[in-house]
Amino acid sequence: xxxxxxxxxxxxxxxxxxxxxxxxxxxxxxxxxxxxxxxxxxxxxxxxxxxxxxxxxxxxxxxxxxxxxxxxxxxxxxxxxxxxxxxxxxxxxxxxxxxxxxxxxxxxxxxxxxxxxxxxxxxxxxxxxxxxxxxxxxxxxxxxxxxxxxxxxxxxxxxxxxxxxxxxxxxxxxxxxxxxxxxxxxxxxxxxxxxxxxxxxxxxxxxxxxxxxxxxxxxxxxxxxxxxxxxxxxxxxxxxxxxxxxxxxxxxxxxxxxxxxxxxxxxxxxxxxxxxxxxxxxxxxxxxxxxxxxxxxxxxxxxxxxxxxxxxxxxxxxxxxxxxxxxxxxxxxxxxxxxxxxxxxxxxxxxxxxxxxxxxxx
Amino acid sequence: xxxxxxxxxxxxxxxxxxxxxxxxxxxxxxxxxxxxxxxxxxxxxxxxxxxxxxxxxxxxxxxxxxxxxxxxxxxxxxxxxxxx
Amino acid sequence: xxxxxxxxxxxxxxxxxxxxxxxxxxxxxxxxxxxxxxxxxxxxxxxxxxxxxxxxxxxxxxxxxxxxxxxxxxxxxxxxxxxxxxxxxxxxxxxxxxxxxxxxxxxxxxxxxxxxxxxxxxxxxxxxxxxxxxxxxxxxxxxxxxxxxxxxxxxxxxxxxxxxxxxxxxxxxxxxxxxxxxxxxxxxxxxxxxxxxxxxx
Numbered sequence: 001x002x003x004x005x006x007x008x009x010x011x012x013x014x015x016x017x018x019x020x021x022x023x024x025x026x027x028x029x030x031x032x033x034x035x036x037x038x039x040x041x042x043x044x045x046x047x048x049x050x051x052x053x054x055x056x057x058x059x060x061x062x063x064x065x066x067x068x069x070x071x072x073x074x075x076x077x078x079x080x081x082x083x084x085x086x087x088x089x090x091x092x093x094x095x096x097x098x099x100x101x102x103x104x105x106x107x108x109x110x111x112x113x114x115x116x117x118x119x120x121x122x123x124x125x126x127x128x129x130x131x132x133x134x135x136x137x138x139x140x141x142x143x144x145x146x147x148x149x150x151x152x153x154x155x156x157x158x159x160x161x162x163x164x165x166x167x168x169x170x171x172x173x174x175x176x177x178x179x180x181x182x183x184x185x186x187x188x189x190x191x192x193x194x195x196x197x198x199x200x201x202x203x204x205x206x207x208x209x210x211x212x213x214x215x216x217x218x219x220x221x222x223x224x225x226x227x228x229x230x231x232x233x234x235x236x237x238x239x240x241x242x243x244x245x246x247x248x249x250x251x252x253x254x255x256x257x258x259x260x261x262x263x264x265x266x267x268x269x270x271x272x273x274x275x276x277x278x279x280x281x282x283x284x285x286x287x288x289x290x291x292x293x294x295x296x297x298x299x300x301x302x303x304x305x306x307x308x309x310x311x312x313x314x315x316x317x318x319x320x321x322x323x324x325x326x327x328x329x330x331x332x333x334x335x336x337x338x339x340x341x342x343x344x345x346x347x348x349x350x351x352x353x354x355x356x357x358x359x360x361x362x
Numbered sequence: 363x364x365x366x367x368x369x370x371x372x373x374x375x376x377x378x379x380x381x382x383x384x385x386x387x388x389x390x391x392x393x394x395x396x397x398x399x400x401x402x403x404x405x406x407x408x409x410x411x412x413x414x415x416x417x418x419x420x421x422x423x424x425x426x427x428x429x430x431x432x433x434x435x436x437x438x439x440x441x442x443x444x445x446x
Numbered sequence: 447x448x449x450x451x452x453x454x455x456x457x458x459x460x461x462x463x464x465x466x467x468x469x470x471x472x473x474x475x476x477x478x479x480x481x482x483x484x485x486x487x488x489x490x491x492x493x494x495x496x497x498x499x500x501x502x503x504x505x506x507x508x509x510x511x512x513x514x515x516x517x518x519x520x521x522x523x524x525x526x527x528x529x530x531x532x533x534x535x536x537x538x539x540x541x542x543x544x545x546x547x548x549x550x551x552x553x554x555x556x557x558x559x560x561x562x563x564x565x566x567x568x569x570x571x572x573x574x575x576x577x578x579x580x581x582x583x584x585x586x587x588x589x590x591x592x593x594x595x596x597x598x599x600x601x602x603x604x605x606x607x608x609x610x611x612x613x614x615x616x617x618x619x620x621x622x623x624x625x626x627x628x629x630x631x632x633x634x635x636x637x638x639x640x641x642x643x644x645x646x647x
Contacts, residue, residue, distance in 0.1 A: 040550055089561060096544045100616075103540065105562075105583040106533045123591050124583040126535055128561045134580060141598045162540075165547040166557035170407060171424045217604065218578050219524070220570040226558045227403050237524065237576050241604075351558065352567030354579065378555075381495040400492075407554040415551060 002140045004360065005210030006071035006198035007304035008064045011191070011291055012047050016067065020301075021308035024316050025336055030291050031177050031189045038173075039165035045177055047191030047292030048159055053094045055158040055192050058111045061086070064194040065116065065154050072198060076205045080150040084119040085139050086112055087131035087155035088296035094160045120148065129259070129350030130218065131155060132195065132299020136358050137216040139199045144215070150200040157295035159192040170226070172263050180260030180286035180318060181267045181332045183325030188261045191292020195300025197307070211310050214246035216358030226351050228265045232273030234355040235347060239277050242357040248343060250278040253359075255315050255339070257306050257346045260286020261293055262320070266349065271326030273355075279345075285333045289320030299348050303358070310341045310362050366438045374434070377412045378405050390435040398433075406431060413437075419444050449600060452631025453515040454643040455507050457483075458621040464514050480506060487513075496555065497568055498539045499615035504530070504565035505572060507624045508609060515626055518607065527578040527605035528566045529595050533586055534616040535562030565613065578604050586612065589640050596627050597635070612644050621647065 008016060012030035013023040030047035037052045038044050049055050065084075069077065086109060095102035109124040116122070125135045132155035139151035167173050167188065174187035203210055219241065221234035229235075243250060256279055258270055267286075274280060287302050294301055309315055314336060321332045347357040371385040374394075378401065392398045395406070406427050413419045419441065421427060430440045456463040460479045462470050476482035480502045484494050487509055494502060512518045518526065539559035546552045558564065563581040570576070578599055582591045596608040611624035623644040633639050 039547060039552060090540075093540070096540055097548075100537055100541050104533070104537055105535055106585070109583055121590065125580060126561075126583050127563045127579075127581045138580065138595065141602065142594070144602070145594070145598045147594060161547060162544060162560075165552045166543060166554075166560065169411070169552040169554045169557055218580070219576050220567065220579060222523070222570040222574045222576050224402065224571065225404075225564055225567045226554075234576060245604075350563075351561050352563040353570060354563060354567065379495045380492070382492050404496075404555050404558060411551065411553055 002143045002199050002201060002213045003203045003206065003210035004197055004199050004213040004307060005206040005208060006068045007307045008068040008196040009193065009301050009304050010060055010064050011193040011301065012049050017304045017308050021305060021312070024290055024305065025314065029177060029319060030191065031289065037164060039161065039168050044164065044173055045189045046159055047189060049192055053160045057092050057156050057158050060194045061112055061154050061156045062115050064196040065152060068152060068196040068198050071207055072205050073207055076202060080200065080202060080205060081148050082119050082150040082152065083142060083148040084116055084122040085135045085151050085153045086122065086124045087135035087153070087300065088124070088126060088157055089128055089131055090157060090163060090295065093162045094158060096162065126296070128352050128354055129295055129298060130348040130354045130356040131296040133216065133303070133346060133348040133356040133358055134218055136197065136213065136299065136303060137218065137356060140213050140215050143199055143201050149202055150198065150205060152196065152198050153300060154194065154196040155297040155300035156194040157192060157297050159190050163190055174262055177320055178262030178289050179320035179322070180262045180288050181271070181326055181330065182321045183323040185262045185264060185267060185325060187263050188288065189292040191294040193291065193294045193297045193301055195297050195304050197300055197304055211307050212361045214248065214359045214361055215242065216356060217241035217245060218354060218356040221353035221355065223353055225353065228269035228349065229353070232269045232276060234353055235270060235273035235349055236276045238355040238357045239273065239345070239347065242359055246359045248359055252343050253279060253282050253345045254341045255309065255344045256282045256284035257302050257344065258284050258286050259348045260288055260318070262288055268326050270349065271328040271330050274330055275328035280329055281331050283315050283331050283333050283337065283339070285316055285318035289318065303346050306344045306346055306360055310344055310360060313340050314338055315341070363438060363442070366441065367434055370434050370438055373412060373416060377408055388434060391433045394431055394433060417441050417445060447601060448629055449597065449627060449635040450629060450631030451625045451633045451635055451639055451643055452628050453511050454625040455510045456623045456646065457503060457507060458647060462510065464510050491572060498536070498559040499620070500536060500538065500613055501559065501565040501568045503615050503620065503622045504611065504613055505568055507611060507622045508569050508573065511609065511624060511626050517628070517630055518626065521607060523574055524576045525606040526575045526609065527599050528569065528609045529580055529592055530566060530611045530613060531582040531584050531592055532562060532613050533583065534614055535581070535583055536560050536564065538616045587645065589637065589644060593637065593640055600627070
């Protein structure tokens, strides 16, 4: 069995999973209007920690991993064979303005590795917006294969002109705070942050009672590199395989943490995939409205919130959602809701047609 | 108009990397998307970039592109109508 | 489970090797080598021209594997997994996009390639493969992730065939090595064999 816990989050709302969960519960929004941050000086909504392009990613990851490690039993940690798993889409992309090699992901990986020399190995996954969920799947599988007792999974990305301008060229940035799954959604808000989760086969590693990660699966749409599948094929297959492997049926899912970017086609695709699997009535949310899209960090931040929800038996509202706006009916939460959460599904989808899903159990 | 149509065909081939297509293969009224040239959603966005860079015409909403980018003729008509 | 490397291919320095044998030597003088190889392989797939370098390279590598291994053509659509690794990933497209951003005129067709896993997406689309995939960033010399994830996918039943690849397309560094890992071959899947097949420059 693989246990998951010691979750940590850095976002504009604060530094720790508890603080983030609490602020989200209170309806706080990290997404704000920022003047002149667009490629042609446009005002855009985004979730920024300081100034655009100034977030120190290496320091952020180091801080988040150390904070997660501090939530473990140190004697158990000391004897645990442990690996480090990083996820990012663009790493220190802001450095590209000076020199290409400075922005190389291999450099970024090495900088983190140097700060955590007591780990047996360090891997970096860069797989678009599913990087974080995929890293959790990889971490789970590494432990099941017996390679490590413990894997620390940390994902981070920064907001930069690079990604803002790119999504602007796709006309994919929302005019306002983004509204995942809403009828009047106009696109995404970008964000930045770090999320860390510790996985281990040893439940005694955790100071607080851990949840179980039952595993996951990834699948490709085989359709288009930027346009989501019209049938939700890859996401459907990913969830189908994840549930089958975990021996969990769709009606056992108590809560679904969706990807929900706020773009017309992505959210439509997700609704179709959820409908095909039979998850229409399962309460769900997207955190992109409150936290923005944090790319390689998103899967970990959102999974960390899932763990917090399971600990507190509270499902958070889907910020920005007012009116149903997908062709398949789904149960998007407009208000926070209490519910005993035993089984939770987390999904992600990204450019390159990639999709991934994982399932947690209490 | 004839000159603009030919120029546009060359520009479209270059901007969209349609290396195996020749200008004379594209009929003025041939559909660019779907069964015609088989362009996709990224191509549609690239055509917006083309109009902006080469003709100074900004399209604020990609939905407008659907009408404008039906054929080389419809693009040329739009340029003629909107050029300063 | 008896895991093997059943087919392997390398493209570098304007040379192509399939299962250790050099092919298409006549292309060595071509300026745009990948385009020349694409034409030589008689692949009718015009999307190729829209792709960035790393995607072109990866797509051609898999096409070559298919010419030597018909099992790849006849498998179920979710049986093939792709486990890719690179030092630079999509850095070449990153540089190109940043230049456009600096000119305040970003191109969506360039930006879309600024994710390292797009090459896997292109191969999935071309072959209608819906299987597992992952993109690692690591040192060229290390095969640790490729080997361990390939094994884990096969042993857990998540995939029946793995295309494990090392891929670079940045500046002068153009290199692809890929191996088809399944139960069908004769070369056992070992550290040493994988090194021989993937790390030879």
